Amino acid sequence: MKRRLLCVFVLLTLLCSLTVAFSGSALAASRTSSSCVTPGGTNTLHGTIEGANYTIAVPANWNGTLVLYSHGYVFATSPLLNPAPDAGDSQTAAVLLQQGYALAGSSYSQNGWALQQAFHDQAALLHFFDVTCGHPSRTIAWGHSLGGIITAGLIQRFPNRFDAALPMCGVLSGGIGTWNQALDSAFAFDVLLAGNTLPLVHITDPATAFKQAETILATAQTTAQGRARISLAAALANIPGWFDPTSPEPGSKDFTAQEQNQFLWQSKVDFAFAFFARAELEARSGGNPSWNTGVNYREQLEKSADHQEVAALYKQAGLSLKQDLKALDAAPRIKADPAAVAYLSKFITFDGDLNMPVLTMHTTGDGLVVNQNEQAYASVVRSQGDASLLRQVFVHRAGHCTFTPAETLAAFQTLIQRLDTGRWDDSTDPGLMNQEAIAFGPAFNPVPPAYINFKPTVFLRPFDARHDRR
Structure with missing residues (x-):
């Protein structure tokens, strides 16, 4: 019998502070003795360890399992999370604790x-x-978004401390691949729409860079030529043409709607990272960790999930796609700083060596951490012969980490079943997982569950241990 878990609707804001949660197991181990267990109810501890806030919650019926939560990205201009989140939301935490799970989480320092x-x-x-x-x-x-890459990184760096992992909407291509792909998109935007005026790397005034990029983007969206070029920049990062999780996905040939949604992703979410948060990354990395030397943008576009849209919009606008691609290939390229590459590779590049069951989860219409991150992770895991330990599930919905509580419950219980039985069997079948989600009732299903059979296209700028030649 599969176990149950609770997830949370994640608010999509520029802060993009991400949440997730899950419940406990129906087949949990018997109550475990612990100095933190109190008979009157849940014992909650708060404190600070080396500058990082922490939260620990241990229920009276602790089953011996600890669930360690890694939260998502918080902009450097914000205060540390306090209290530190030990679950995605209070409702999820309550269910987990009721099932006997202990919870813990850090704000990070x-x-x-x-x-x-x-x-x-x-x-x-x-x-x-x-x-x-x-x-x-x-x-x-477990964790969401940046917490997803942290989750996958924890089990790679400390495999003996964990028994299973559930990275959700995670940056599973690793830091170098993710930021390289973001650079490609920003580079195309700068060359074709900003006249090579935007600071793409070594950003010294991120607020001004972000404001400048947003202004150019808004102007470009008002013309057919601008919209075509926006679609090309989006395609080089595989940004999907679906933004609102409450709306249906645009038709496969509705290129106008797809581009409008890509514009929304860029203006409301992605540019805050490409032109603002990159400065923070460079400061901690000791330079620029991204490059586009040697990149053939015609080949990149051919591999993109959005290439048909780009061709159609260029034709409608009366523009030459061939000439714009030539302009990209002729533009001066950006070299990385080796020390910064080394830093970002260390924190972290994935080697694909799994020692435990891992279940990943992603929405199909995620324009911040695109679903192709899952393809990148699966590829390096497969190269190590560990594919049997990995399963990946997809929810047909727009948005970043916009899973319903019931969908995440179904995912968590699938992982627990794998731990308990040693087998996946058909546990990740979308039909079965949707049935399991429905069984949680309307309180956990604000929208119908939407697990789907889905295969991501390739991640356009992969970088894993196989690519690291340092």
């Missing part, structure tokens, strides 16, 4: 692209839990 700090702070929190509450019989890592 820094915001921004703080993977280095997150790995250290989450490991320190696990040690603190061991000393304070006792060593768990099982530990499950």
